[in-house]
Structures are given as structure tokens and as C-alpha cells.
Amino acid sequence: MNFKFYHNNFNVLDLQRSLDFYSEALGLTEVRRKEQPGFILVFLGDGGRTPHTLELTWLKDRTQPYNLGENEFHLAFTVDDYQAAYEKHKKMGCICYENPTMGIYFISDPDGYWLEILPEKR
Template identity: 60%
Template structure:
């Protein structure tokens, strides 16, 4: 028996703001979306040109508060072929939330508080 990872879900408060962030910060683009017939939710799948893995963003119409992310001890990691350029871009965007120079990594934070790790190609 084999398993393949296909997506990870993040619930978001402002879908358009999140779509814009993920496109600008990480180059992710919308692959497809599902809209509930009654308008109660929208699910958008984002991807890159490097893999089949997708980030699923779910917007819930009736959710009226920020999501409780606990201690934020989870993250999705992205590898970049130009670490210095990516770091500069994310600094300019104001989304770098944690740096660990000794490990050669840093984290950015999306509009809902999810942390995303950025690592260089090694």
C-alpha cells in the first residue's frame, strides 16, 4: 500500500487577501476552486510549477473571528533556489516573522498567522 501527499488545508478569514499574499510571496497560483451552492464556503487549491502538492485555502462565510492557531507549532516549508533574493523580497513585504541564521532558514507569516518556512536548495 502506498500513500501520496496531495494537499494541506489552511482556513482563511479574507480569501482575496490570502490569494494575493500566496501569489506575491511564493508564486502560488489558483489551480481550481469549489464554491458551495448556498455560498457558505469557498475552497481554492493553490499550486506551483514544481510539484503536484497543493495548498487548500478554505473560506467559511459564517466564521466571524480570527482562527485560533494554538502555539503555531506547525508549518509548511518551501524550498527556494535563490534564498537571498527570497529573503529580501519577504523583508520588503514585512512578512518575515522568525529568522534562524545558524540553521540557514527563516519563516514568513501569512495574513491569518500561519507560518511558512523558507529553506535554500542544499
């Protein structure tokens, strides 16, 4: 029996705002969508560089931000031009934590989820 990663899920309060953020900040694009009366699922991909997707779940009747606890979880992304990514995210104002010693930083999405950014080659 072999298991492999398929997707991660984040629940979002404002679907369009999240789609815009992930497109601008990370270049993720919609690969599929499932719409039901009470919710919409949107799967974002990285242009085929990996098969992994990020599922954004928008619940129609949700009005309160999600409680992320102490936010001790994150997704990690590698980038081929770390410095350019850093400058872009700094300009966007979404960097929430930096660790220059480790050569990484984190950005925060509109719902407060943390995303780790690290150079492609380590």
C-alpha cells in the first residue's frame, strides 16, 4: 500500500480575496472547482510543477474569521529566485516572520495562514 500527498485544505472567509492573493503572491492558478449550494471548493495548482494542490473551501453562510489556534502549521514553497520573491512579498506587505539565519521567511494569507518561502536549492 502506497500513500502520496494529494492536497491541503484552507477554509477561507473571502474566496475572491484569497484567489487574488494566491495568484499574486505565489502564482497559483485554479485547476478545478466544485460548487454546491452551501459551499465552493477551489483547487489551486502551481502550473504543473508538482501534482499537489491547495484546496480553498468557502462556506456560503460563514461570516466570522476562522480560529487558527496558535497557527503552528504551515505550507512551504520553494522559489528559484528567493531575493525577487522576498522583495515582491515585502512590497505586498504580507511577510509575517523572517529567519535570515535559516534563509527562510513566512508570508501570511488573508485568513492568517502562514506560508513558508525558501530557496529552491538548499
